[in-house]
Amino acid sequence: MKDENIKRAMQLASAMGVSGEENDVRKIMTHAFGNDHLCSDRLGSLFCVKETKSKDAPTLMIATNLDEPGLMIDEILSDGRLSFVALEDLSPASLLHQRVQIWTRSHKCRYGIISCIHTKFMEEAKSSVLLSELTIETGMSQKEADETFHIGDLACIDGDPMMLNEHMMTGKALYNRILLEAILEIRESLEKDKLDYRIAFGGIAQSVIGWRGTKTATYVVRPDAALVLTGFEINASDPLIHFGDGTICEYYDKQMLPSRMLLNDFTKNVETVPYFGYYGNDGSFIHKTIKGTPSLAVGIGMKNIGTNTVIADLNDIDTLVKNVAAYCRHLNAEQIRKFQFEAEHEH
Numbered sequence: 001m002k003d004e005n006i007k008r009a010m011q012l013a014s015a016m017g018v019s020g021e022e023n024d025v026r027k028i029m030t031h032a033f034g035n036d037h038l039c040s041d042r043l044g045s046l047f048c049v050k051e052t053k054s055k056d057a058p059t060l061m062i063a064t065n066l067d068e069p070g071l072m073i074d075e076i077l078s079d080g081r082l083s084f085v086a087l088e089d090l091s092p093a094s095l096l097h098q099r100v101q102i103w104t105r106s107h108k109c110r111y112g113i114i115s116c117i118h119t120k121f122m123e124e125a126k127s128s129v130l131l132s133e134l135t136i137e138t139g140m141s142q143k144e145a146d147e148t149f150h151i152g153d154l155a156c157i158d159g160d161p162m163m164l165n166e167h168m169m170t171g172k173a174l175y176n177r178i179l180l181e182a183i184l185e186i187r188e189s190l191e192k193d194k195l196d197y198r199i200a201f202g203g204i205a206q207s208v209i210g211w212r213g214t215k216t217a218t219y220v221v222r223p224d225a226a227l228v229l230t231g232f233e234i235n236a237s238d239p240l241i242h243f244g245d246g247t248i249c250e251y252y253d254k255q256m257l258p259s260r261m262l263l264n265d266f267t268k269n270v271e272t273v274p275y276f277g278y279y280g281n282d283g284s285f286i287h288k289t290i291k292g293t294p295s296l297a298v299g300i301g302m303k304n305i306g307t308n309t310v311i312a313d314l315n316d317i318d319t320l321v322k323n324v325a326a327y328c329r330h331l332n333a334e335q336i337r338k339f340q341f342e343a344e345h346e347h
Helices: 003-014 023-033 142-148 174-189 212-221 260-269 314-330 333-338 341-345
Strands: 038-040 046-050 059-065 071-076 082-086 099-103 109-115 135-137 154-157 168-171 198-204 225-233 248-252 273-276 295-303 310-313
Touching (some): 023 046, 023 174, 046 059, 046 212, 071 142, 168 174, 174 198, 174 225, 174 295, 198 212, 225 248, 225 314, 248 260, 260 295, 260 314, 295 314, 310 314
Parallel strands (some): 059 198, 225 295, 248 273
Antiparallel strands (some): 038 046, 046 198, 071 082, 099 154, 109 135, 168 310, 248 295
């Protein structure tokens, strides 16, 4: 990955983007898109459409989510600590003792530490902790906290991205922000290609918390087929996936069975490694919205998804960008139309 792309990926990963507060991420994407053929929904999803001169051309959506898992303040306690709820399934073990950014209603960032006041960790080797035991320490009194924060303020885990070596990056929210960078690079790679179908490149707001924005974004874009870019967890994967596998293709999860025709065509034309997951992604709702959209989830292997130390191999991103761009050049309007479910049974 080029230095300027790494820099942009780090900007995306650093940005505040808890569900419902994705504006900082959207600004970076808007700048990269250049205000060219932009469309959005009312929840904040953002897409840039590569148009075509072909009349009645179908549309391919290439998307990932803009937002990240986060926390919401639900009480200011008598000693100034902040009680919170998690806005997605987050492991208490991964939250304990982490730094957090707390964003006030005026979009000012304050910092805190997630702690558990019920245990002396130097004296007790505690092996588990409950989410209900965790609160945020801000160093403020109740009066100071009352003047600074409000119920409903959002917080994200603070984890500035960094390079572990020349091609391995770690940081918060990488499992989708590095894929936003991939989408930008795919668009740039295809900028001069003349295709007979449209491509809507973009990010979906309020996705990680129940895929809310996935439905509204699909109604705006109205795709005829969709490639969802996502990260796949390497830890405890079965069958096992690794860094360096390049493009991973999901064959199954509990939320979605991919379009068989799209799956077969993609894996026929792109070298992939199969993945069987259980946690859904944006394709979980794209494929069953409007009249149904043939969808496929592809991406790369990552470690520690859902923490502030997600690890991704930038060489895998380079491979993904190259492969998805090449596949888009292979596709045409007729092929996209054939992905409709009925076409499977024509012969």
